[in-house]
Amino acid sequence: MAANREKERPTPRRKRGFERTSGLLAHRIRKASEKRGFAETRLLTHWAETVGEDVAAIARPVSVSYSKGGFGATLTVLTTGANGPMLQMQEPRLRERINAVYGYAAIARIRFTQTAPTGFAEGQVDFTPERKATPRVPDAACRKEAAALATDVADEALRRALADLGAAILDKTRHT
Structure with a gap:
């Protein structure tokens, strides 16, 4: 009976806060x-x-x-x-x-x-690493709207970071 209770216990929670994905x-x-x-x-x-x-x-x-x-x-x-x-x-x-x-x-x-350069695994061998996509720059309307949403934040650096993040999210949702 005790063995069954141990199996039913949920995994222990980590109490360390945020952890890196790595x-x-x-x-x-x-x-x-x-x-x-x-x-x-x-x-x-x-x-x-x-x-x-x-x-x-x-x-x-x-x-x-x-x-x-x-x-x-x-x-x-x-x-x-x-x-x-x-x-x-x-x-x-x-x-x-x-x-x-x-x-x-x-x-x-x-x-x-x-x-051979073709015919291996899924069709072709490609040794060139993927090029990183250049990030899209949000348009002025998205930046203005995001800045307005972040005006209540007291810390200047945090306000700018939140405005940048908000502008990127708004731009992405409008262009997908």
Whole structure:
């Protein structure tokens, strides 16, 4: 009977106030990346910073595999066929930069897997990161209306921030 009561208890509430999304998702991200062998998620999340924009545009990490009883792992990197030999020549430099993320010589070798530019996964391999959309500037009527709504706020910085947020929301609702 006591076991049933424990199952019925709701999960304990956190009493820390607001939390960052990254803190809430860190465990899930780490668990998902560890399934592919990535003990250090920074290698995935900061791939372009780690290897450089030029390499990140033509290659992406796929998995890390560890040999039995051996030291050092093998990082598998996906690239298009024409870029494979070029990346192979850069392997020592890439391995050095990747191991800097781990803090020790975790990666002993890099295996480059080549694929055609079309016909992989959902149709095409696209190594170029998405370009960030330029934010839309709210029109004057939205800004004026939002500023009027925020006039009762005493703090100047907060009033400006709320007016900017309100203008963006009003503009978005009118143009969707």
